Amino acid sequence: MANKERIAGVLAPVVTPFTKEYAPDAGRFARHCKWLLKSGCAGLAVFGTNSEANSMSVAEKLALLEALVAAGVPPAKLMPGTGHCALSDSIEMTRAAVRLGCAGVLMLPPFYYKGVSDEGLYRSFAEVIERVGDERLRLYLYHIPPVSQVPITLALIGRLLSKYPGIVAGVKDSSGDWQNTKAMLDQFAKEGFDVFAGSEVFLLENMRNGGKGCITATGNINPGPIDQLFRNWRSPDADRQQAAITATRKIVQKQPMIPALKAAIAHFGNDPQWKTCRPPLVELDSAQEESLIGELKASGFSMPGLG
């Protein structure tokens, strides 16, 4: 298993649909996952930041994960988020993901305490790896300091990688700082450490420097064109393709990202229930929604085959 093929390409941190009563909606979730895989996503980073994962309990997420697999979504395409504040929660989710045969897990550091030491973060990740104790585990570190406020430093990556080669498989860098992504590539990519940009804005640069793709919010609505650039990054047309997908992202990120993605799926899939966010997030107001949908339509954006 140590040499099993790893995911490369475009992954969506899949947004999670909720009912009017704020319950996770497994049916809509599985349908969206299948649309994503059909439309260009190489994998599904379910339970990421854009999934409102931390707004759900471990039990709710395990039920969704099992429902996905039962609905026929291949576990080899799944990279669920399994990092929690509580060590015990991270162990439980990671163990379940490995048991189900997921390609990997994307793990936030524990994020309640701020200013924690690399030693403490090392112990957190190491405890999960040791307690799960399964050679099939592929752990991708999730660096997203603007939200978690707890960074994953280059020194921490180096220490984990030298202790757990093959298990520590890569990173999603959502710092928004290309120099940081570049440093991760320069220092670790040759050791089989797979670097995913946290936004398609950096996809071309990431590929040109030895990266493996991107795990990006807008992968939820624009997977085809992003995947096209992933496949064609060496082509003369690559810069034009990069500019086009960046332009789409810029429209979306004028609004709060998660409700904007949900509003787009609701509109283009003709399914208004998709708009619901679980507190503390709130749906777009009507002006925000009109602006988003209007600009997307004007740009020629579409979601072929949705709904």
Added chain:
Amino acid sequence: MANKERIAGVLAPVVTPFTKEYAPDAGRFARHCKWLLKSGCAGLAVFGTNSEANSMSVAEKLALLEALVAAGVPPAKLMPGTGHCALSDSIEMTRAAVRLGCAGVLMLPPFYYKGVSDEGLYRSFAEVIERVGDERLRLYLYHIPPVSQVPITLALIGRLLSKYPGIVAGVKDSSGDWQNTKAMLDQFAKEGFDVFAGSEVFLLENMRNGGKGCITATGNINPGPIDQLFRNWRSPDADRQQAAITATRKIVQKQPMIPALKAAIAHFGNDPQWKTCRPPLVELDSAQEESLIGELKASGFSMPGLG
């Protein structure tokens, strides 16, 4: 039940002991809780920031809470922390606390997403109150922006208090900003909103302005003298007492607070296992520990009856 007596005085956010394997240790926990109640604490804010509460799963916390009650700790003295990132976790813990007869719950806002709106936070608290649906609930809001990064604004308090009077019972203000505590007192104390300072450093000021006490880290090791000031705040000796407890706190907070509290309990209770912190926190190094214990001893500090 609407007029049941509320807790006032000194509460400790009780530190949580772990075994060498990082498992919560219910026996040591109950013993420490009993020592605190015997030594000056009016109540126990178990599962607070200083309790490493967010490093534990809901199941682990429920087991500890049930063990405490089974060990004879009166639920009327308990104000467990029940706020989580996940709405469903907050509902589950709050429901359990009410069912067990706890005096109240101390609730963090959901803290993963940053920059969330007051509307989203209002929905979070309101959903918990509505789903628990029990008139016995007494909800204390937990404002600790240095750690949670998500504040509880005066506007949010006002909105919750007018919708849920009697249920929304007060606040712990751990902003460290006395002007904010003062504003909470000025705007809401007369409506039966109980303001607890988040540190004994502000205890005297809080009492002089209509507050109800403090919920403070160092309540774990210095409950007697802090309680004495709470009882004697109108006395001519109050300023001297305030200076003395502030001096003790200043010694402790030269070190990282949580491992320092644990090191003090380990030393003065002659029980080294208390030093263990769950990752991502780490215990003090030997130099930090020597410095802490040396300074505490030199100041005349003691923990009578411990161990």
